[in-house]
Amino acid sequence: MSTPLHLAVALDGAGWHPAAWREPDARPADLLTPGYWVDLVQEAERGLLDLVTLEDALSLQSTDRDGPDDRTDQVRGRLDAVQVAARVAPLTANIGLVPTAVVTHTEPFHLSKAIATLDYVSTGRAGVRVKVSGSPAEAAHVGRREVLSLEDLFAEAADWVEVLRRLWDSWEDDAEIRDVATGRFVDREKLHYIDFEGRSLSVKGPSITPRPPQGQPIVAALAHQQAPFELVGSSADLGFVTPTDAADATRIVGAVRDAQAAAARAEETVHVFGDLVVFLDDDEATARARKDRLDERAGAEYTSDATVVVGTPAGLADQLAEWAQAGLTGFRLRPATLPHDLRQVTTGLVPELQRRGLFRTAYEATTLRGHLGLPRPANRYTTV
């Protein structure tokens, strides 16, 4: 039997196609309600998926990378992804929850406790996808004028993740002692200053939040080129990449593994998931016709940074199996429309992969690290 695959779904608005919100089953008036997100994540959980990611940004959606586009024909407006994940957490039991966080303009101290708390409210299912912002419009939202170069943005992101990880470890697991005899609630020898000093960040610590259930929640990043490959290699547990074909997947996985080795992490498990946009139906012609209809409504053919798959769940299963041979350990699927393409994944693709012995038939772990085959890590500050 082949190595089982890991599967994630990327949730964003009404789906990734700009006209998705006009589909008959779309709920465009509900995008800001908790019930909408609960329904989607519960559906993903019925499909036994490893995790969902939730998109986010510090700006209104736009087709123009540099600023607002004044368009009125696409979904605009969103909710804070960490809070959406937290809102969904008590109403799900197994699936990993990985909200997006912009690192460029935010405080790692805040995000560290937010993700630790997401880990508490989900009892061990939290992660975070870190994202840099090179947009002048986002910088203006926080009153910044300079926009860093790509290399500097990712260097700062690496520092940022280092702060996050040190803060998560800044409490040893047994720091809370509740020793009535001495009157001490904590053993302060087990609380640690992190004393991080970087180019644009300095953080003292310790965190105000005790070490989360997973010890280290999952850190993920989307990576298209060398600088983010290095961020994944040096700092992440999970990279999302966008190969164009199996050969490209081989090249990209190689680049990530090289970056991992360069960061002296060759022995650690770093997952590399291929990102795909999916339009799925029971037969290919229907899927094709649906995409054509959506494109027509949007007024342009859909394009993406990720490969676009238009076809059947069985055809997609073939493609995933082939790409997995290139070293990808899993896939993050971006449903073109919601809930349609999500249901095609959970009720079409997943059973197909299960038949081939490529996907779990029940959750075997209770934490996100567990789903990804990662042990609970030792605390960097614990001395044995």
Add this chain to the structure above:
Amino acid sequence: MTKQVHLAAHFPGVNNTTVWSDPAAGSHIEFSSFVRFAQAAERGKFDFLFLAEGLRLREQNGAIYDLDVVGRPDTFTVLAALAAVTEHLGLAGTINSTFNEPYEVARQFASLDHLSGGRAAWNVVTSWDAFTGENFRRGGFLAQDQRYDRARTFLSTVQELLDSWRGDEIAADKDTGTFLADPAAGTFAHSDAHFDIAGRFDVPRSPQGRPVVFQAGDSEEGREFAASAADAIFSRHGTKEAGQAFYADVKGRLAEYGRTPADLLILPAATFVVGETDAEAVELAAEVRRQQVSGQTALRKLEEVWNRDLSGYDPDGPLPEVDPLVGEHTVAKGRASVRMNRDPIAVAKDWRERAEAEGLSIRELMIEISSHQDFIGSPTTIAEQMIDLVQAGASDGFILVPHITPGGLDPLVDAVVPVLQERGAYRTEYTGTTLRDNLGLPPLAGAR
């Protein structure tokens, strides 16, 4: 109709009010504790649950303070999760205006309000020290006289962002293909001494429009800030008369801002000990005070005034003869209370005299001074006291601070609330859906 009592619940905090050593004390960080606490508050038809915040672990004598509960969750994240397991309870948190950006805080409160169906509230505070700033890239120290200016500007900037959406922009018309009725929705531009920002805000208008705004603090600036901008003010007063004076003062400031007395609720924090009888409650209360102030805690509290290491003293012995160190506070860091001790030499003299006159040890004196409960008695006694204070214009209700996590609210909810209801002074069912409804505040008029 009897003037209605408002009740809210403060999740037990990281100070010595919270008794972690009691066998009934549970986790302060596991989500199950928050669920149990919130559901008790909702069972009691409380207006809201409140979470405090402190962004650096406290230190004393150069080391992390270890005698009280240490550690708490992220406010927004735990409140968003609690929205999933409650239906009516308001979700209120302290969020600092120093180590955040208005854009981020605005989207977080708008998100919480959406995800809770209109139950978000914000206690606006401004940090005072570089000590906390060491945890943040924005770092920084703010002079005392700039604190309220910064807080006021931060709040109004957040509100400007929230008001950049009116509430009718999302058409989501599948047939015509118009999602957004207004192509400029969310447009904002704000420039002043603190913030220079512009662009498009990304969270459409939430059910309440803006979070309910709380303000804590007794100072002149705090009162004025509350009168101008807050929906509720936290305060704490030792006596009914002091409460009445505060109430009259703050409510009297509202007219200047075109507001009426009903627009600002006065909700002092209050601790309580419920017994079967008054006598039992008194006995229980004394025991709780001893739990709250151990010998070690008494010495540490004394250090906050003395501003020097007193670990060599016997808590069961007399007060130190040595005087407090005057000047910059170096002993206790990360505590609001430290700023209050304006004349430590005089305080020390007072305390020594009292201890001598009453024959009190350090611990006994600190129990007397630092630990008391506002409501002690049988359910009927407490309910009558609450009704009396509200009728007498000393407050509009109370933010109850239990000393046990997570079950400390239960005696009040299960025994005192029914008496309040019998007397017609407290709701028997929630009548609205938003926190503004719970507080009896009218919905906000359309913005812009």
